[in-house]
Amino acid sequence: MIRDITIGQYYQADSVIHRLDPRVKLMGTLIFVISLFLGSNIWLYLVVAAFLAIVIALSKIPLKFILKGLKAIVILIVISAAFNLFLTPGTPLIKIWKLTITHEGLNTAVFMVIRLIFLIMGSSLMTLTTTPNNLTDGLEKGLGFLKYIKVPVHEIAMMMSIALRFIPILIEETDKIMKAQMARGADFESGNIIKKAKA
Numbered sequence: 001m002i003r004d005i006t007i008g009q010y011y012q013a014d015s016v017i018h019r020l021d022p023r024v025k026l027m028g029t030l031i032f033v034i035s036l037f038l039g040s041n042i043w044l045y046l047v048v049a050a051f052l053a054i055v056i057a058l059s060k061i062p063l064k065f066i067l068k069g070l071k072a073i074v075i076l077i078v079i080s081a082a083f084n085l086f087l088t089p090g091t092p093l094i095k096i097w098k099l100t101i102t103h104e105g106l107n108t109a110v111f112m113v114i115r116l117i118f119l120i121m122g123s124s125l126m127t128l129t130t131t132p133n134n135l136t137d138g139l140e141k142g143l144g145f146l147k148y149i150k151v152p153v154h155e156i157a158m159m160m161s162i163a164l165r166f167i168p169i170l171i172e173e174t175d176k177i178m179k180a181q182m183a184r185g186a187d188f189e190s191g192n193i194i195k196k197a198k199a
Contacts, residue, residue, distance in 0.1 A: 009127065009128060010127065010128060010129075010130070010131050010132070011061050011065065011128040011129070013059065013060040013061060013129075014060070015058060015059050015060040015061075015129070016058050016059075017055060017058050017059040017060075017125075017129045018059065018060075018129045018130075020129075021138065022130050022134045022135055022137060022138025022139070022142075023138045023141055023142040025126050025129065025130055025138070026126070026135075026138050026139060026142055027142070028126075029122060029123060029125075029126045032048070032051070032052075032118075032122045033119060033122065033123070035048055036048060036115050036118055036119060036122075037115070040107070040108070040111040045111070045114055045118075048118055049118070052118060052121060052122060052125075055125060056121075056125065059125060059128070059129050061125070061128055061129070065128075066121055066124060066125065066128070067121075069120060069121070069124045070117060070120055070121070073116065073120055076116065077113055077116050077117070080109075080112050080113070080116060081109040081112065081113050082109075084105055084108040084109035084112050085101050085105045085106060085109045086099045086100070086101065086105065087105070088102055088104050088105030088108050088109075089102065089104070089105075090102035090103055090104030090105060091103040091104065093106060127164065132161050132164045133161070135160070135161065135164065136157045136158065136160065136161035137157075139153075139156070139157040139160060140153055140154055140157040143156070143157070
């Protein structure tokens with residue numbers, strides 16, 4: 001599961017998306033993220049899905065590799081869906097004990113799950129096709145105009161670069177610790193989340 005986190009990793013390939021200017025990718029990702037929150041319209045999400053499919057095809061990154069990154073947020077998706085299903089007031093559909101699933105709750109939960117999946121896929125696609133150095137340079141050049149109002153753009157870009165570099169290192173170290181604990185007899189497979197955390 002630790003190896004399934006794809007954000008912050010770079011996937012080397014020779015593609016049109018890899019060769020794009022990092023500023024274009026940063027702006028494209030920003031527009032993509034904003035478009036996900038513009039509304040809960042099925043046609044909007046179909047357009048976003050088509051755009052995402054085209055970019056993935058052009059990037060030459062295997063879809064399996066991108067989908068692997070979703071495993072890390074399965075719990076977050078399930079919790080978000082459950083909260084929206086049971087806590088959104090509206091027209092009742094199904095009643096389970098004291099919990100009621102409403103039509104509006106189901107609608108909101110479906111769109112929330114789609115939104116989270118697209119959000120992770122889109123943002124991980126940017127880091128998979130751009131090296132941390134290029135991403136830092138692109139961020140610094142893209143936000144260069146803020147220097148005129150005394151915003152420390154260089155420092156912000158440097159902090160982002162360090163954070164992105166540390167994600168794969170942190171994943172690797174966590175994996176090593178888990179393997180060492182498993183060699184000593186720790187069980188990470190069985191039991192609930194609390195038991196796994198204790199292990």
